Amino acid sequence: MRDMLERCLALSRQARKESGTALAATLAELDALLAATRSGIADANTEPTADAELELDLAGYLTGWSAGAQRMFGYAPEEALGQHVLFLYAENDDDGNIAELFFEPSADNSGATGDARTEVRRRKKDGELIWVKLRLLLRHDEAGDPVGMLVELNMADAALSASDKINLHARIIEDSDQGVLITDAHERIVSINSSFTRITGYTPEESIGKTPDLLRSGVHDAEFRAKVRSAMQGEGPWRGEIIGKRKNGELFPQSVTISVVRDEQGKISHTFSLFSDISVHKDAEARMQRMANYDSLTGLPNLCLLNQLVGQALTETKRSQEHGALLVIDITRIGAISDTLGHEVGNGLLCEIGRLFRLSLREADVLARLDGHKFAVALLHIEKREHAAIVAQKLLTALAAPIVIGTHSLQVGGHIGITVYTEDGTDVSTLIRYADVAMNKAAQNIESAFLFYSEEMNQRAKEHLRIESELRRALSNNELMLYYQPKVSLRSGRIVGAEALLRWRHPVRGLVSPGVFIPVAEETGLILDLGSWVLEEACRQVREWKDANLIMPPIAVNLSARQFDSQLPKRIAAVLERHGVQPDQINLEITESLLVRGTDNVIAIMNELVAMGMALALDDFGTGYSSLAYLKKFPISTLKIDRSFVIGLPYEENDCAIARAIVTMAQQLRQEIVAEGVETAEQMSFLRELGCDQLQGYLFSQPIPAADFAGMLREGKRLAFGNR
Structure with missing residues (x-):
């Protein structure tokens, strides 16, 4: 082609020098060459020369490798020939479809097949991936049987032509999942896409020539609409959410972008809106909000x-x-x-x-x-x-x-x-x-x-937390001890028993009152640990007195309602056995709050304890909500009159009546009566005359350490009865 053009140029120069017949001959030759040139250019435009050529056998192995192929892929002929064409494929392109083998070319009149084209991705020697246009020609032998293939490769153009770009953009707009609405300078709709119809229900015939007001829901205020109109008038793109209205009247949320298009003079020629129906997203967001809230x-x-x-x-x-x-x-x-x-x-x-x-x-x-x-x-x-x-x-x-x-x-x-x-x-x-x-x-x-x-309540709560923490440490730091308050017979004046009372000697605050820490222990469940410690310590002390040949009356141990479960008899039996203490040496004192829970299980536990040889006493009788029926149901052997009924004796008429009623009832039920909190001789005399069996209080002794109680027994200390 280049030689032909150079020949045309030489004849043109020669024609300018010649005249007459010679000139005519030269021009005729020039015209012929130009016609041939135009034909060659047309052929070249129709079938461009390949950048690279490959020859393959019918199995896809390379039998020919052009210089253009070496330039395109970087492989020398000796590296390529004999290899399968798959070595030029990208790794993730191996999907079982080899384009060079399974492409269907069409036949021409020459006996060869060709004009089969596609665009594929291939890999160069350095690993770079490139896009190439592939054209496949099937070769035949003289008998017409296929013997191989010629593959022509050209680098794919990166840029689109103007017409291709317009067509591509049109397809993108039409096939977009977003609705597209285009209006002219007078705000009349001039174009919509298929998604607009799908989302709103309006067809082109129903939309073109109308204004976007056909989608207005009426739920937005004037300020909001003013912002949207400003964007349509070119004051900058606007993005946001709008409530639109479908053709059927249904309101729906949409995410919208509004922008303008200007002509060569800078005037707004069109406005376009891109919008998506976000109902599904809003529903999902609402569900997430509901789950969170x-x-x-x-x-x-x-x-x-x-x-x-x-x-x-x-x-x-x-x-x-x-x-x-x-x-x-x-x-x-x-x-x-x-x-x-x-x-x-x-x-x-x-x-x-x-x-x-x-x-x-x-x-x-x-x-x-x-x-x-x-x-x-x-x-x-x-x-x-x-x-x-x-x-x-x-x-x-x-x-x-x-x-x-x-x-x-x-x-x-x-x-x-x-x-x-x-x-x-x-x-x-x-x-x-x-x-x-x-x-x-x-x-x-x-x-x-x-x-x-109230703040006072908060301070009490903080104090409870402090007490709980320190009480836990007290259990492990041996800060707890038992004091013993004697019980005295109102007949003989002798010591007939004692109540083991828990004391806490705090390393900083000294002796802490049980009224301070017992309620905290009950509330927090620490009473279980305290109750176990008291029983263990009482049995240990009784064993120690026994080993010292000291004859000791029964020691009463208080039980919390929290301790009263089906395993209680087994736990007590294990402690008694561990210290070698007989069941009749330990009495158990319970409160009326336990009786209120009076189920068959509680009765069964009590009966099991009594069967072991232990005696049960009802402490603080009359202060709770128990009834006389409980005394018939439960195997109680002793009633203790609460100190609140003793303090007014013998001068308070009501206290006297209550004390008299309790003593009379207990005598009828053959139960022993112990009066707590006796502090004066007058109280003692009144109770003795009523027929009360025992007293416990400061009149005889306050709670004392184990050594002092043992000394009191050795000395044979007795209660002195005087005249009223």
Whole structure:
């Protein structure tokens, strides 16, 4: 082709020098060459020369490798020939389809097949991946049988032509999953894509020529619409979320981008909007928000949402100087019901309790579920703290009647702690913590099932924590000891027994009163460890006295209701055996709170203890809620008149009547009577005349260490009876 062009140029120069016939001949030759040149250029445009050529046998192995192939791929002929064409493939292109072998070319009139083209990716020697245009020609032998293939390769063009780019962009817009809306300078719709119709329901015939107002939902205010219109007037792109309206009237959320197109003079010629229906995303977001902020069982707000709502109310309260309240409600018996009837019944009960609570509250009040059987109520605005008490009573009333779940009629109760903001606290976590403190105190309060928090209560809670921590250390640091208070016969005046009383000698504060640490031990469960220690120490001391040949009367040990379980007889028997102490040397004192639990199991445990040879005494009789029926059911051998009934003797008429009734009843039941807290001779004389059997109190002796008690026995100390 180049030689032909050079020949044309030479003839043109020659024609400028010649004239006449010679000139005509030269021009005729030039025309012929130009025609041939134009034909060659056309052929070249139709079939461009290949950048590289490969020859393959029918199995795909290389039999020919051009210089262009070496330049394109970097392999010398000796490196390429004999290899399978797959060595030019990218690693992840090995999908079982070898383009050079399975491409279907068409046949031409020459007996060769060709004109089969595709664009493929191939790998160079240095690892670089390139895109090439592949053309396959099938070679035949003289008999017409295929013998191999000629593969022509050209580098693929990176850039698109202007027309290809326009066509590509048009296809992208039409096939986009986003809706496309194009308006002219007069805000008339001039073009939409198929996704616009799919999302909105409007066809091109129904949209073209209209304005975008056909999608307006009417839910946005004037300020919002002004921002959108500013973007349409060229004040910069706008991105945001809009509520649109479909053809069927349904409102839907959409994510929108609005931009403008300007002409050569800079004037706005068109505005285009790209939008997506985000209903699915909004639904998913709403579900996630619900999971994060609401209890999955009851559907009530959870702690996270309660924090948000009360936090907002606190901010408003600080500004308005108003008040609010937070109530924490602990539902009793949920665990026992779930264990007995199954978690499905327990869950149904919690849902029903949530419903009942909701009916008892105002719409503005917030009801939340905190955890397993604990709810919270936020009264965001109250005028007086007493109003919170009214709500608490309503909630407790809602729990008063049996709750029907399926075939079960279930009875539950509740304890409520109340905090008032900003009086008790100024942040949500503090209010909840203080309400918890008040709720726990309410659980121990017989008179009321709800309590308000106060700073005094908080200080007591902190003190309880300190005592608990130090009491645990006391158990391991040998700070505990037993004192013994003698029991004296009102007939002989002799010592007939003693009560082992726990004492705590604190390394800093000295002797700590049992009235301080025993309630903490009961509340925290430490009473189990203390009770075990007392029994162990009492038996050890009795054994020590026995080894010292000291005849010791029975020693009474107090039992907590928490210790009273089916394994109690076995535990006591093990301690007695370990120290070689007989059962009749240890008496057990219980309180009326245990009798209130008077189930068959408790009676069975008591009978087992008595069968072992142990005696049971009922301590502080008359201060609890026991009835005379208990004394008939339980194998009690001794009643102890509480000191609160002794202190007024013999001058308080009511105390005298109560003491007389207890003594008379015990005599009828053949039970021994021990009067506690006897401090005066007048008290002693009155009780002796009533027929009381024993006394215990400061009149004879206060609680004393083990050595002093042993000395008292050795000396034979007796109670002196005098005249009234």
